[in-house]
Amino acid sequence: MAKKIKLIKKTSKTFLLTGLVLTILSTGILYYYTKHLLQQEIDEILYSTEARVVNAIKTNNQLFSLPPIVEIRKAEIIQPQVFKDTVIFDPSQKEMELFRELTTFKHINNQIYQVTVRDFVVENDQILIAIVTSTITVFILAFFFLFYFNTAKNLKLWSPFFNNLEQMKRFSLTSNQSIELEDSDILEFSELNKEIRTLTNKVKTDYENLKQFTENVSHEIQTPLAIIQAKIDTFINDGSISDKQFQDISSIQKDIQRLKLLNQKITLITKVDNHQFDNLEIVNLTSLISKKIESFKEISTNSIYFDSEQDIVVSMDAYLADILINNLISNAIKYNSRKEAIIIITNKKSLIISNAGDRELLNPEKLFLRFYTETNNKHSIGLGLTIVKKICDLYNFKVNYSFKEQKHFFQLIFK
Template identity: 80%
Template structure:
């Protein structure tokens, strides 16, 4: 998954990187361009000295060399002029210094002269370094000022967006309040606000319609199912039916009962999805499990062992807590493959329920999906664990399954 970065941080990082690259490039360009200009200036000075020497020779003035600044020799043939840097010992500084050297050959009064002039470039390098250093200082100072000014400006500019983002995070379909958004003088933000309001209003309307439809369907199904159940009871109580008819009608009665349970569970899932269980109070799950076990002992032949050392109190809807514990224990009883004890272990942070099993599930990741089952039990509704997962998600609980030592384990962890 790509690492997420805050918008202001990302834009600031881009600004920093861009500024750094521009500073490096501009400093390099300035360095070489200034160096080129200084070198051109030295070479012009060397040309000027050489021209004076040529004029002096033409006027037959007395000349003498002053090594290493100027050197004048008579030679036999002409050669190309040369510019180069050379190291010469400076007795004043007592160290080697860099000189720019210009050597040229001139024919004056039918005599060929080699004229060499040199100029010290050390001072020029120091000027170059000073110029680059001052330029970098100015660049960095201006860049830092622009960076903080730009960051402050961006924070102010994006402030409506961030505030609206917080409003959207707190938006709830179950609330009748219209989402309130911060107005902005930025055209794009204003258009975004209008689209968000339109979208949220449409989503709320669709949600209310779907909720009403689900409730109506659930309510309308209860009445015909109850009527059919009553008529079948009357037929069964009639002594005129045959044994075969009795078996078929009994089978129909069981299917009707299954439809009623299915309708109740789907209605419950819908209510959980719609956050209709908004009453939250402290529930002692230890007491709730103990009460449930009394009821299960009367209905089931399985022996259930309950071990706990501490109280376990969570904040949730009481009815959903009852459904959560009931479904987990019912699931353990239904799929307990051997006549072994069902074990429930609880502490102040978790509940673990285990039952005997023949083999590990083939697709444990699908265990909490609607209507999923790995058994051949056609009477299984397939919604019990789905309801458990929905309740856990609603209250930010964690439900996990694992198989160990020929047993199925469901661990419910509370944060």
């Protein structure tokens, strides 16, 4: 998955890269264009000087030179004119200097002359550097000004969006308060707010309807089950039934108990999914485990070994904490194949429960799915570990399963 970055940072990064590319390109173009203009200007000066020299020779019929600026020599043949940059010694400066040189051949008064005129290039380069430097400085100052102005403007522009995003993060289906969105004069933000309000209102309505439906179904199922249970108890207490009828009625009674348990667990899963357990309190899981072990010792023949290095203290609903520990221990007891001791180990950040097993699960990745079971245990409805996983997901606990040394291991990691 690609790394996520903030919107302002993303747009600012794009602005910086675009500005950098434009600055480099514009600087390069400015440099070469200015250099071209300066070189054209030097060439025009050389042409003008050359014209004056030729005119002076025609008029006065005299040869003169002013090294290294003007040099005139007689030649045998006419050759093409030549422009070039050359480094020669300048007597006035007493050092080597860079010159732009024009060499032409002219036929004047029945004689061919080689006319060479030169002009300084060093000063032109200094002018070029000064122009480019000053332009770059202006570009950089303007660029940073526009960058910070653009960032501040964008922050103000996107402020309603960011505020509404925080409101959406705090939105809760269980809260009676409607979502409060900041209005904006930007059409797209205004339309987004309208759609968010419509969506959240519909979600809350659907949630309330689903919640009401679940509660009604749970309540309505419990009533006829209780009536059926009462009638069955009456039949059982009536001594006129045969042994065969007693067995059939006892089987029906077990199915009713199973149906009642199934209804309770499905209702619990639905409430956990709907985040209806929002009563947070500090729960000492180590103390809770000790109490649960004592309770299970009264109804189970399995021995339980408990070792705690440090108390586990978490913030969660106390009722869900009780169900979490109860399901883990009861699952270990139910599937402890060789009746070996069940081992429970805790430290500050984790809880490990292990029980003996004959073989590794065929599909451990399906272990926490609803109604999944790999045994023929009639007393299991396949929801105990599903509830464990739901509770762990609700509080960002991590639950892992592994099988090693002929033992099943369940580990809870608390953040």
